[in-house]
Amino acid sequence: MYPKDLRYTKDHEWIRMDGDEGTVGITHYAQEALGDIVFIELPEQDDSFDAGDVIGSIESVKAVSDILIPVGGTVTAANSALEDAPETINADPYGEGWICRIDVRDDGELEDLMDAAQYQEFLKEVEE
Amino acid sequence: MTADDLPLKKTPLNAAHRKLGGKMVPFVGWEMPLQFSGVVAEHMAVRTAAGLFDVSHMGEIIVTGSEAQTFLQRISSNNVAKLVPGKIQYAGLLYPEGTLVDDLLIYCFDEDRYFTVVNAANYDKDCEFMREHADACVGVDCATERYAQIALQGPLAVEILRPLTSVDIDEMKYYRFVEGEVDGAPAIVSRTGYTGEDGFEIYTAPENAEPLWFKLIEAGEPHGLVPCGLAARDTLRLEAKLLLYGNDMDETTTVLEADLGKYLKFKKPLDFHGKELLLRQKKEGVERKLVGFEMVDRAIARHGYTVFVGGRQFGTVGSGSYAPFLKKNIGLTYLPIEATEVGTEFEIEVRGKRQRARVVETPFYKRER
Numbered sequence: 001m002y003p004k005d006l007r008y009t010k011d012h013e014w015i016r017m018d019g020d021e022g023t024v025g026i027t028h029y030a031q032e033a034l035g036d037i038v039f040i041e042l043p044e045q046d047d048s049f050d051a052g053d054v055i056g057s058i059e060s061v062k063a064v065s066d067i068l069i070p071v072g073g074t075v076t077a078a079n080s081a082l083e084d085a086p087e088t089i090n091a092d093p094y095g096e097g098w099i100c101r102i103d104v105r106d107d108g109e110l111e112d113l114m115d116a117a118q119y120q121e122f123l124k125e126v127e128e
Numbered sequence: 129m130t131a132d133d134l135p136l137k138k139t140p141l142n143a144a145h146r147k148l149g150g151k152m153v154p155f156v157g158w159e160m161p162l163q164f165s166g167v168v169a170e171h172m173a174v175r176t177a178a179g180l181f182d183v184s185h186m187g188e189i190i191v192t193g194s195e196a197q198t199f200l201q202r203i204s205s206n207n208v209a210k211l212v213p214g215k216i217q218y219a220g221l222l223y224p225e226g227t228l229v230d231d232l233l234i235y236c237f238d239e240d241r242y243f244t245v246v247n248a249a250n251y252d253k254d255c256e257f258m259r260e261h262a263d264a265c266v267g268v269d270c271a272t273e274r275y276a277q278i279a280l281q282g283p284l285a286v287e288i289l290r291p292l293t294s295v296d297i298d299e300m301k302y303y304r305f306v307e308g309e310v311d312g313a314p315a316i317v318s319r320t321g322y323t324g325e326d327g328f329e330i331y332t333a334p335e336n337a338e339p340l341w342f343k344l345i346e347a348g349e350p351h352g353l354v355p356c357g358l359a360a361r362d363t364l365r366l367e368a369k370l371l372l373y374g375n376d377m378d379e380t381t382t383v384l385e386a387d388l389g390k391y392l393k394f395k396k397p398l399d400f401h402g403k404e405l406l407l408r409q410k411k412e413g414v415e416r417k418l419v420g421f422e423m424v425d426r427a428i429a430r431h432g433y434t435v436f437v438g439g440r441q442f443g444t445v446g447s448g449s450y451a452p453f454l455k456k457n458i459g460l461t462y463l464p465i466e467a468t469e470v471g472t473e474f475e476i477e478v479r480g481k482r483q484r485a486r487v488v489e490t491p492f493y494k495r496e497r
Contacts, residue, residue, distance in 0.1 A: 036168040038450040039428050059428055061167045062359055
């Protein structure tokens with residue numbers, strides 16, 4: 001449910017690091033809370049952001065949710081397959097449902113994020 | 129104490145919904161299931177097989193007496209005299225000024241007995257309105273607590289219901305109803321619905337609701353029947369261009385502006401609320417009209433988003449959503465009459481950015497018959 005190799009934000013995004021490259025998506029909790037995802041607005045390649053910036057949005061039938069970038073960086077790729085099949089995020093939020101890849105500016109910022117255990121604790125509080 | 133402090137009303141099926149994993153949400157003072165397996169799955173089930181909806185929150189107002197028909201003629205847009213026992217009609221409920229109080233279904237039990245079904249959100253308002261305008265010899269019985277209502281909708285609805293009822297549903301025409309038994313309990317069964325599919329609405333006493341619900345679930349499962357929530361109810365009705373009072377019409381709209389002219393009958397024998405104004409509006413033409421639209425740009429337009437025609441602001445979107453069967457982003461909104469021709473492009477502001485939309489033919493979806 002909450003892969004151990006990822007780091008998590010309070011807004012339910014995750015980031016997986018591979019050297020300086022991070023892959024970003026939303027968590028199982030987020031996709032479940034949203035319900036059937038029917039639309040995504042992706043960031044564009046070469047867009048630069050600071051940690052916490054809005055980089056796009058995800059919409060379900062009933063709700064709109066901003067996507068916030070977990071750490072600062074530049075977009076190197078966006079998962080355009082999601083535009084025609086946004087429901088992939090529901091089906092596979094950590095795999096095929098990846099949203100974008102970024103060139104992380106400062107991997108020190110990763111320390112500010114939660115690990116899997118911390119995120120699960122955080123979810124318990126959210127649910128109360 | 130405000131409306132927010134009052135506890136939510138529960139339908140007789142509340143426990144059943146929780147048992148089936150319904151995601152419960154507040155809706156006009158009621159606790160209702162938003163979805164069970166997911167809005168897209170539920171929507172598609174209704175279009176291809178069947179879905180089951182708890183609509184017990186809807187209001188029922190029974191109008192009786194020798195003057196019942198006269199009274200209903202005065203306050204509704206349609207011609208009640210066209211009804212015979214067993215027949216149903218859709219109409220607008222009209223203020224004396226000719227604008228809409230609500231939309232409703234009128235079931236004719238007899239010349240002096242009518243069963244009206246109104247929106248949950250307007251039940252108190254409609255009761256007050258009817259009581260205010262009824263004279264002493266018209267009975268207005270606000271009866272919502274006495275009726276649970278379940279809607280079984282989809283191409284396989286007949287298959288599923290047939291073995292459970294004494295009513296001959298194969299013979300039942302659309303917008304007709306019969307009193308009979310379903311699952312051994314007395315019920316009113318009508319061939320009506322809010323989805324654009326074939327289907328039935330079943331009215332029964334609250335104590336029968338839960339056993340009936342589970343019986344239908346059990347009988348329907350092999351056919352692909354799933355329980356459905358409010359989210360699917362809304363996407364289904366939108367595709368079928370069925371209006372939602374509050375979104376697509378309100379106290380400032382007339383039936384002509386709402387494109388419901390089909391349900392306005394001037395030739396009815398008696399005077400009715402707003403007749404003068406509506407006649408004039410029919411003669412001179414409306415200044416604005418409700419149209420269906422499709423998004424041209426990649427965006428979802430939602431209720432309340434600002435509409436721009438020729439760069440100038442013109443109200444806000446009535447209803448808008450992603451349509452799961454059509455796989456398009458559609459909606460309903462009022463436009464100035466000169467902009468209502470099919471193909472006309474206009475703009476909707478979606479989170480700060482203007483996105484193009486285009487007027488299209490409606491209904492967006494029509495079932496095969």
